[in-house]
Amino acid sequence: MTVSATNVFASGFRLRxxxxxxxxxxxxLNQVITQANTSESQIxxxxxxTFPRTTSVSLTAFATGGQANATQMAGVATNVTIVATxxxxxxxxxxxxxxxxxxxNTSANAMQVFGNGTDLINNIASxxxxxxxxxxxxxxxxxxxxxxxxxxxxxxx
Numbered sequence: 001m002t003v004s005a006t007n008v009f010a011s012g013f014r015l016r017x018x019x020x021x022x023x024x025x026x027x028x029l030n031q032v033i034t035q036a037n038t039s040e041s042q043i044x045x046x047x048x049x050t051f052p053r054t055t056s057v058s059l060t061a062f063a064t065g066g067q068a069n070a071t072q073m074a075g076v077a078t079n080v081t082i083v084a085t086x087x088x089x090x091x092x093x094x095x096x097x098x099x100x101x102x103x104x105n106t107s108a109n110a111m112q113v114f115g116n117g118t119d120l121i122n123n124i125a126s127x128x129x130x131x132x133x134x135x136x137x138x139x140x141x142x143x144x145x146x147x148x149x150x151x152x153x154x155x156x157x
Contacts, residue, residue, distance in 0.1 A: 055075045055076065055077040055078070055079075056073070056074035056075045056077070056078040056079065057079055058079060058081045058082075059071060059073070059074060059078055059079065059080045059081065059082075059090065060080070060081070060082040060083075061080050061082065061083045061084075061088035061089055061090050061107075061111045062088055062089045062090070063084055063085065063088050064085075064088070065087040065088050065089040065112050066089055066114075067089065067091065067114040067126060067127055067129060069089075070089035070090055070091035070112075070114050071089065071090045071091065072090075072091050072093065073090055073091065073092060073093060073101060073103065076100070076101050076102065077101070077102040078090070078101065078102070078103050078104070079104045079106055080103070080104070080105045080106070080107060080111060080132075081106050081107055082107055083105065083107035083108070083109040083110070083111040083134070084109070085109060086109045086110050086111075087110065087111065087112045087131075088109070088111050088112070089111060089112045089113070089114055089129065090103070090111060090112075090113055090114070090132075091113070091114045091115070091116060092113065092114070092115050092116060092119070092121070092140055092151060093116060094116045094117070094119075094146055094149070095115065095116065095119045095142040095144070095145060095146055095149020095150070095151055096142060096145050096146070096149065097142055097143060097144050097145045097149075098142065099141070099142045100139055100140065100141040100142070101139070101140045101141075102137070102138075102139055103132065103137070103138050103139075103140060104136070104137040104138075105132050105133065105134055105135065105136055105137075106134075106135065107134055108134055109134050110131050110132060110133045110134050111131075111132050111134075112129040112130070112131060112132070113129055113130050113131075113132045113138075113140070114126055114127075114129040115129075115149070115151055116149075117146070117147070117148075118147060118148045119146075119148060119149040119150070119151060120148065120149070120150050120151065121140070121151045121152070121153065122151070122152055122153060123150075130153070132155070133155075136155055136156045137155070137156045138153045138154060138155040138156065139153060139154045140152070140153045141153070141154075
């Protein structure tokens with residue numbers, strides 16, 4: 001789709017001058033529209049290390065816990081419904097700055113959440129992990145990429 005527009009900023013209330021804005025706009029309107037119409041799969045192809053924008057309705061935490069065999073989160077919104085014993089585990093994917101994940105634990109037991117490799121979660125070593133209480137929700141967000149990505153979380157009461 002090709003769109004061409006000139007003078008997209010009309011003069012008006014509180015604008016210096018529409019002509020000044022048109023002259024000083026660094027990204028042409030047709031380029032912005034083209035970027036906005038880019039499909040999610042095209043964006044995923046362009047972005048290294050993307051994670052599927054899917055949800056996992058029901059996930060079981062790995063019995064006996066630990067980082068090595070922890071159940072890998074399956075999408076950006078994951079609901080862990082089975083945590084058979086306290087400290088059974090799930091694992092975040094490889095950390096890439098800008099990623100965020102919603103994790104809820106609807107089971108009756110607390111689970112342990114691990115990062116990938118040497119990642120940190122709230123400045124805690126990934127091999128240790130962090131406890132995620134039963135009945136709570138959290139947003140895990142990554143602020144720096146591999147190696148040793150840094151994850152932080154905001155958790156509900």
